[in-house]
Amino acid sequence: MSDLAYYVYCIVESAATAELPGDSLPPAIEHGATLEWVATQDLAALTSQVSLVSYSEESLNHHLSDPSWIAERAMRHETIAEFVAKRVAVVPLRFGTIFLERAGIEQMLSDKREELRAILERVRGREEWAVNVICDQSMLMSSITSVSPVLRDLTERAAQASPGQSYLIQKKIDALRVDEARDALNRIIDEVEQTLAAKSDDAKRLRMLKVETTEYGEMKAKFAFLVKKSEFDQFSDAAERLAREHQSAGVGLEFGGPWPAYNFTGLKKDEFSV
Template sequence: MSDLLYLYGLIPANEAKEEPLPSIKGFDGEGELYTIDTGDVTAIVCSIDSETHSEEDLKDKIENDMEWLQEKAFHHHETVLMVSKMYTIVPLKFCTLYKSEDSLKDTVEGNRNKLLNTFSKLKGNEEWNLKIFCNDKELREEVSSSNPAIEEKRKEISELPKGRQFFEKKKIDQLIDQELENEKNRICEEVHEKLKEKAIEGSVKKNWGKDVTGRKENMAWNSVFLIAEDKVDQFTDEVNRYKEQLGKSGWSFEASGPWPPYHFSSFS
């Protein structure tokens, strides 16, 4: 049986010629990464033994061997991250495999124009992530004491007969919860739109749960931005301004990057 090709990413051929790929261990920890030239697009790959790493075997490990999965996913991430610091890269997802060099070249050829346009969009730009966390308890207290809608409801209840006040006050908690969510969305959307002014593109992603983040606070917002290299300092300065402005109200902001541009290179 022939080897499988494990594809990490695609880069412009001219960049590959200007800076040769350094020695990097591949997926199996034995062989090394190498390049396949397909004209103006160069593929970064490694070979893996199809007998010991059949598609069925890989699928089984991904589904049932968490230790193996974590090790290999970490290898993929670190390898693509390293390569992204050297070249303009269209990164591929974990375990993207091809049965032959011809099959890989056919795929590249069928997407050549799309790839070249993506290279042009990504060159000189970086992907950055912003995660916003909120201490709901702290913000809830602030909303409870300063929100106009809640103050109006309290005033309305105070003018009711004593018997009705007891039952109506229970609705205050529901209103506070509702206004808390409104306030969180308002602030996050304001921050996102302000940061998009510093970026070429920006999009919102699904929030992570506490089991993933390992934090006590809830994640209130998760977004990614494509930013020109010379605008990154402006972006991070703006994030730091929000940290200072809102940190005492239960908010925290985590900007990280640059990352391989997974969210802005639509090649699969």
């Protein structure tokens, strides 16, 4: 058995590989290796050889506990997928897809031909854009007090009440503000999702693995949108409008992209129906 295996980055149509000769591509995941297309009649996978010393199941598991090892390679994987996505329709694969034999890749391309072609059609001429909803909690809370009639009323009553009553009313105000701030934020998040989904071909709300704090506040929601290149201006106009509209409530939008369509490689819900 050879001690080499094939790392697979992404999949394109065979015809598209003419625009992307191996020597024009960014560096492979491991230094010294070259990128190579493994093609069937109509689909081609971009691959490079890796050593089983590093990429066997056992070594890979060992490397998984070393974030710097992974980070470096994940970056190269992304650089390659992005390079290809800028030029042709591409199905980006997740990090760490490894085949022992070239024939295994050819087999996969023919077994998954229909699914892969459907994804390529869906992402053709489109890019993925990330939109994160960021919230400055204290700004949101103060904007709530100024717009909510119930809170305004209670605040006035607290000002006129005796110290004891005032304390109790203040407690109530604090609890209400938290509730109202949460509701207001959720309404904004829904509005962002619906407005931008209408300006794109597909939308996904992504899970957040932990609370992420940015310089503008805490990340409260994370979306990916699949946007036609030709309709990007409408999408970005809508996004900028939303950002301006909610700025005073302490809610900001953070944009990222264009990405290869990593989040749109699954089948759409309606494509599952028979």
